Amino acid sequence: MDTADVERLIEDGLPDAQATVTTPRDPDDDEHFAAEVVSPAFEDESLVDRHQKVYDALGEHMTDDIHAIEIRAYTPEEYES
Numbered sequence: 001m002d003t004a005d006v007e008r009l010i011e012d013g014l015p016d017a018q019a020t021v022t023t024p025r026d027p028d029d030d031e032h033f034a035a036e037v038v039s040p041a042f043e044d045e046s047l048v049d050r051h052q053k054v055y056d057a058l059g060e061h062m063t064d065d066i067h068a069i070e071i072r073a074y075t076p077e078e079y080e081s
Contacts, residue, residue: 001030001061003021003022003023003033004021006019006021006033006035006058006066007019007020007021007035009057009058009059009061010035010037010054010057010058012057013056013057014037014039014053014054014057015039015041016040016041017037017038017039017041017057018037018038019035019037019038020035020036020037021033021034021035021036022034024070031065031066031067031068032067032068032069033066033068033069033070034069034070035054035069035070035071035072036072037050037054037071037072037073038074038075038076038079039053039073039076041053042073042074042075042078043075047073050071050073051071051073054069054071054073
């Protein structure tokens with residue numbers, strides 16, 4: 001799984017989401033990711049609930065293909081400020 005696959009899963013699983021995914025440890029590390037996700041679905045959601053929405057979008061890939069993911073989740077308004 002590469003960064004584009006993870007971005008696609010997040011964007012397909014969250015309404016109007018824009019995801020940017022990187023491999024912060026090593027460009028060749030395909031198990032540790034960092035995701036910056038912007039979605040109106042995060043409005044009025046706690047940090048834990050925002051992360052859970054991203055985990056839900058990734059589904060079984062969180063246990064099969066992704067060892068760890070660092071998540072930064074913002075509403076569009078938060079991201080712009």
